[in-house]
Amino acid sequence: MSEAGNSREGRIEAARRRLRNLRPASVVSWRDALATLLPIVLLMALAVFATEHFIRPAPPHKLTMAGGPEGSNFRTVAEKYQKILARSDIALEIVPSRGSANNLDLLVDRQVDIALVQSGVTREGGTDDLRSLGTMFRQPVSIFYRSDKLFTRLSEMAGMRIAIGRPGSGNRFLALALLKGNGIEPGGKTQLLDIEGEAASAALTKHEVDAIFLSGDSASIRTVRQLMRAEGIRLFDFVQGEAYERRFRYLNRLQLPAGAFDLGANLPEKPITMMAPTVELLAHADLHPALSDLLVEAAQEVHSRSSLMQNPREFPHPIEHDYPMSDDAARYYKSGKGLAYRFLPFWLASLVNRAAVILVPMLVVLIPALRFAPDIYGWRINRRIYKRYGELMALERATLEPMTPEQRTALLQRLAEIEKSMINAKVPGAYADQSYILRRHIQFVREGLVSAEARKPDDTTPVTG
Structure with missing residues (x-):
């Protein structure tokens, strides 16, 4: 074989290797794909950020609650809440207090998260939250007194020694309000003593005081029953109950039947009317919704049973008194627990709810964005081709104008540059047909330029007219 033949075969083999090494056109233009998806990702991130800004964080695992004095009904209720919340791994710390008024102060000063407060107990300022x-x-108010005479009006206790409870208790607040309504106020001939609960009961038994006011935040039911059985001590009967109810809007009449405290001893001996304010569970407006649900659920477990003072399922209920109802609590009373909290443990339900709140805006953004993403991607690819068409049309218009040989050469060079840029452009295979069509149009303009040059008349040809 001749040397020329070997050389030719070598060139053919080199060409084949080069063809084998050619990389096919990319299926996807990653630059355009990135430019298309990046705004979608940024928009989703913005939606998540905005959602995180407006939704609550994960619920805390610790709450503080103002309890009443040791042994009081308030303290007993708080301890029941504590045990129920512990099932959901929520630690409830009970902060000792002197009663309703003190509970309200602790809550306003943010020393506690929640508190039981007797209706009618208010303070000036700081409660908007x-x-x-x-x-x-x-929470019935029980007024016990020692006298041979049966009292029908509180005004008959004028001049006596009366234990009304310590400052800060709802018992004291209510006692002062009721006594004032009967013309008995501090500073007069009646001695108003800061004694409450067990101490007040013992003082009455020992003849150290003549009358005492007891209520749930200062004494237990056990203390009330002991006094009912004590010799010489009477339970005050609010025979003017309707008048008290109309004058003090936070009071309700409660008819206690004969024998309610002791059937065997028939205590009381006849039906007695008692006055009873209600007790609200108060919290800050920013209490986490999940904790609000847990607390209302705990309240239903604790307070829905029948007792001496209430019918079954009478409490709790969403009736407003001195403070507006929480939106979360009102929603719970109306529709109950959320779906996730019904079937999942508290911590997992909280996680699912938060994830759902974040996923919803993401999907709202993502679904429409992905629907239009292919169109945006195709528009970016076509825009590069259409841009060349604009240049090509401008060059074609230039061919209609008189031009020098140098100008014609420059136009042909520019056409070659446009064609080369399209060859080197990374256009996905799906859009290659538009690239080849553009190159045909480039060739069409180039042929127009060449044929125009060929048809150009000779400058020496005479002009006839």
């Missing part, structure tokens, strides 16, 4: 989680139970 408070919300009610519902009315939990009645």
